[in-house]
Amino acid sequence: MTDHKKFEEVTTSSEMIFKGKIISLQVDQVTLPNGGTASREIVKHPGAVAVIPLLGDKMIVVEQYRKPLEKSQVEIPAGKLDSGEEPLRAALRELEEETGYKSDNIRLVSSFYTSPGFADEIIHLYIAEDLVKGTANPDEDEFLDCEAITLEQAQQYMREGRISDAKTIMAVYAWQLYKLTGQI
Numbered sequence: 546m547t548d549h550k551k552f553e554e555v556t557t558s559s560e561m562i563f564k565g566k567i568i569s570l571q572v573d574q575v576t577l578p579n580g581g582t583a584s585r586e587i588v589k590h591p592g593a594v595a596v597i598p599l600l601g602d603k604m605i606v607v608e609q610y611r612k613p614l615e616k617s618q619v620e621i622p623a624g625k626l627d628s629g630e631e632p633l634r635a636a637l638r639e640l641e642e643e644t645g646y647k648s649d650n651i652r653l654v655s656s657f658y659t660s661p662g663f664a665d666e667i668i669h670l671y672i673a674e675d676l677v678k679g680t681a682n683p684d685e686d687e688f689l690d691c692e693a694i695t696l697e698q699a700q701q702y703m704r705e706g707r708i709s710d711a712k713t714i715m716a717v718y719a720w721q722l723y724k725l726t727g728q729i
Contacts, residue, residue: 552578554585567591567625590666594636595623597654597672597716598646603693604720605644605676606713610688619692619702620713623668632656632669640673644691645681648673654719654729659711668712672719672729696721 554575563570569589577583598605598621608619622643626635633651641647651673659666683689694702699717702708708717723729 586663588664590664591628592626593623593666593668594626594632594639595621595668595670595712595716596636596640597621597720598640598644598676599672599674600676600693603695604699605646605691605693607643607689607691618710619707620710621716623712636669636671641679642682643689645679646676647679648676650675670712670715696724
């Protein structure tokens with residue numbers, strides 16, 4: 546059994562540099578396992594959810610502009626957790642807000658950290674089936690188009706760079722596995 550504590554860095558001080566609406570940035574001073582010291586810049590994030598919405602043989606995706614990339618991206622529906630919100634509740638909320646679809650058949654695929662080298666953001670990835678169409682209600686600062694795509698289209702979008710974020714790439718591969726084996 547591995548001793549997980551052998552690499553532990555002990556925080557000796559922490560300074561909040563920036564606190565925004567979605568993220569904050571802190572700088573921690575740490576003592577390293579060998580007794581040395583180092584500085585760690587850490588992005589704090591409340592966590593997020595993402596949904597693989599399957600409608601028959603297609604997956605529902607949204608296209609929206611991503612300012613950090615200065616281009617539009619095709620992604621699965623996703624969003625941050627509100628304070629105290631349960632991930633499953635957030636997944637259902639984001640699915641309906643961004644696509645208009647609802648589902649009573651939704652389950653967790655995996656939870657994963659997006660960039661553990663500098664951020665604590667965790668994404669809870671769900672798969673939703675038996676979708677029922679309703680009305681989309683995106684946030685007032687969200688402008689997006691909703692589309693149902695085949696696995697082949699998703700793979701083409703990846704080759705073209707239209708799908709290039711980790712959560713959606715992971716979703717496409719999970720969907721492919723699901724189609725091949727019936728399991729995720």
